[in-house]
Amino acid sequence: MWVDTFFFYLFALVTLAGGVLTVTRRNAVHSAMSLILSLIGVAGLFLLQRAEFLFAVQIVLYVGGIMVLFLFVIMLVNLDQAARMRQFSGQWWLALACVLAVAAQIVYVLSRGSGAFRFARPEPPARGGNVELVADVLFKQYLLPFELASVLLLAAIVGSVIMARKRI
Amino acid sequence: MLHPVTTTHYLVLSAALLAIGTIGVLARRNIVVILMAIELILNAVNINLIAFSRHLGHVHGQVFAIFVITVAVAEAAVGLGILIALFRTRATVQADEINLLKW
Numbered sequence: 652m653w654v655d656t657f658f659f660y661l662f663a664l665v666t667l668a669g670g671v672l673t674v675t676r677r678n679a680v681h682s683a684m685s686l687i688l689s690l691i692g693v694a695g696l697f698l699l700q701r702a703e704f705l706f707a708v709q710i711v712l713y714v715g716g717i718m719v720l721f722l723f724v725i726m727l728v729n730l731d732q733a734a735r736m737r738q739f740s741g742q743w744w745l746a747l748a749c750v751l752a753v754a755a756q757i758v759y760v761l762s763r764g765s766g767a768f769r770f771a772r773p774e775p776p777a778r779g780g781n782v783e784l785v786a787d788v789l790f791k792q793y794l795l796p797f798e799l800a801s802v803l804l805l806a807a808i809v810g811s812v813i814m815a816r817k818r819i
Numbered sequence: 820m821l822h823p824v825t826t827t828h829y830l831v832l833s834a835a836l837l838a839i840g841t842i843g844v845l846a847r848r849n850i851v852v853i854l855m856a857i858e859l860i861l862n863a864v865n866i867n868l869i870a871f872s873r874h875l876g877h878v879h880g881q882v883f884a885i886f887v888i889t890v891a892v893a894e895a896a897v898g899l900g901i902l903i904a905l906f907r908t909r910a911t912v913q914a915d916e917i918n919l920l921k922w
Binding site: 652655656659663666667670671673674676679682683686689690693696697699700701702704705708709712713716717720721724725727728729730733736737738739740741742743746747749750751753754757758761762765781784785788789792793796800803804806807808810811812813814815817 | 822823824825827828829830831832834835836837838839840841842843845846847848849851852854855856858859862865866869870872873877878879881882884885886888889890891892893894895896897899900901902903904906907911912913914915
């Protein structure tokens with residue numbers, strides 16, 4: 652049990668530290684590297700929650716796919732000038748105050764209802780592996796949303812290709 | 820003394836990640852970093868979905884997390900495409916310099 656707790660706090664620390672570094676770094680490449688750290692922490696949390704398929708998807712798709720996309724765009728767009736400019740907008744203190752107020756509210760509500768969130772019942776016995784279970788639900792119950800997601804991806808492909816053309 | 824980790828731990832962590840991402844979206848000027856902060860927010864959502872999926876003992880939350888990741892990929896691709904087009908026409912990546920529609 653204590654191993655779970657230890658790894659939860661380890662991955663939580665990695666995730667939050669990566670997130671804070673992503674938001675505060677001046678150089679966009681450093682931000683991207685910190686975001687990779689944070690995404691790996693989230694992948695570890697998925698593994699702790701017995702979501703092995705999502706762990707693999709997180710590593711392959713996010714760390715391997717989206718971050719490479721980000722790094723390519725950082726390479727294409729000249730960010731040297733942007734790194735020397737002011738990094739935060741003028742109303743950053745207002746944004747910080749609003750976000751802290753909302754976060755305090757969320758934490759207050761969660762702490763009020765924390766009694767309902769304990770793992771009271773034992774885990775149900777696993778019927779097959781995690782991938783099998785996810786595929787069972789995804790391809791039977793959520794077949795239509797799955798197909799619609801492919802249409803969304805097609806639209807995104809066409810849109811990004813059009814956007815990146817020389818003459819729009 | 821280490822207490823066992825409950826779903827509340829995950830929800831509080833998710834709220835903290837959401838707050839960090841929102842600060843990034845609201846306060847940063849660089850559009851690339853704003854897009855990265857949006858990825859942080861979507862990851863906070865995924866942590867929530869997975870925590871409740873474990874809590875309730877079925878995998879529907881994981882399926883929804885897959886859909887969230889799909890939408891995140893589409894959003895990142897289109898957003899970065901728009902960013903490239905914007906940089907080509909306006910030669911800036913600062914969010915507050917693109918203020919044509921500002922009242």
